[in-house]
Amino acid sequence: MNLESEPETQVKHAAMPAYAIEVGAEALTGPGRDSVGGWPFLAEGQAWPECFCGERMALFFQLDVPQGMGPFSGDHLAVFHCRAHNDAVFPPLVEGQLAGEYWEAPQGPYPGSFARVLLQREAALPAPDPDPRIRALPLKLEPFADEPDAYGLGAQGCKIGGVPSWAQDPECYRCACGAELVYLCQVPENWEFEVYPGSPEQPYSIGDTYNLFLGNEVYLLACPAHCDPAAVWPVNQH
Numbered sequence: 001m002n003l004e005s006e007p008e009t010q011v012k013h014a015a016m017p018a019y020a021i022e023v024g025a026e027a028l029t030g031p032g033r034d035s036v037g038g039w040p041f042l043a044e045g046q047a048w049p050e051c052f053c054g055e056r057m058a059l060f061f062q063l064d065v066p067q068g069m070g071p072f073s074g075d076h077l078a079v080f081h082c083r084a085h086n087d088a089v090f091p092p093l094v095e096g097q098l099a100g101e102y103w104e105a106p107q108g109p110y111p112g113s114f115a116r117v118l119l120q121r122e123a124a125l126p127a128p129d130p131d132p133r134i135r136a137l138p139l140k141l142e143p144f145a146d147e148p149d150a151y152g153l154g155a156q157g158c159k160i161g162g163v164p165s166w167a168q169d170p171e172c173y174r175c176a177c178g179a180e181l182v183y184l185c186q187v188p189e190n191w192e193f194e195v196y197p198g199s200p201e202q203p204y205s206i207g208d209t210y211n212l213f214l215g216n217e218v219y220l221l222a223c224p225a226h227c228d229p230a231a232v233w234p235v236n237q238h
């Protein structure tokens, strides 16, 4: 056995495993922890997030983070975004680090925030009602080998863990609490979320679908210190 090769092997093993996130075809008829739309699982005392406009944000998707994902193993990830307000977001920085309660910071021309990503450790209970607009469908996580290419970029597509496939330069941010955010999940460009017939239109989306952040590719960077359930920054790129 060549002892000198050991440290390198350990580094490789320390990388996050990757799972492709796939949407199932059969409608959910009751709460499911891994879903598009559906019944959000919320920790005790955690309210269903509301947009600055007063409207409840739509639950786009949620899932249990699989084991092996470092500080996020077993957390529950839930991505909410307003139906009526659809735009890209930019990180509110103060002296090079994310501002306090950056998830609440006003975005663009708006007086507040219109999206919320929750990473909860004790999301035990489903809300009594499902999201009324986004069609409730199950999500499935399929492990795959996300080998970085010659530029260090991972596979495109919807995935949790692995290596981000940055459409532009890689971005990293320091949380308001001081911890470096860690990449956790990637949402592909123009992921169209099917909505129920009769749902109000979302600005800048196509037909009977909604999208996240104007259809930008989204990289979720999360606070490994769990300083707040909302301490996740959704990097937008295209």
Ligand SMILES: [Zn+2]
Pocket (backbone or CB within 6 Å): 051, 052, 053, 054, 055, 082, 083, 084, 085, 114
């Ligand atoms: Zn709104």
Ligand SMILES: [Zn+2]
Pocket (backbone or CB within 6 Å): 175, 176, 177, 178, 179, 223, 224, 225, 226, 227, 228, 231
């Ligand atoms: Zn933090």
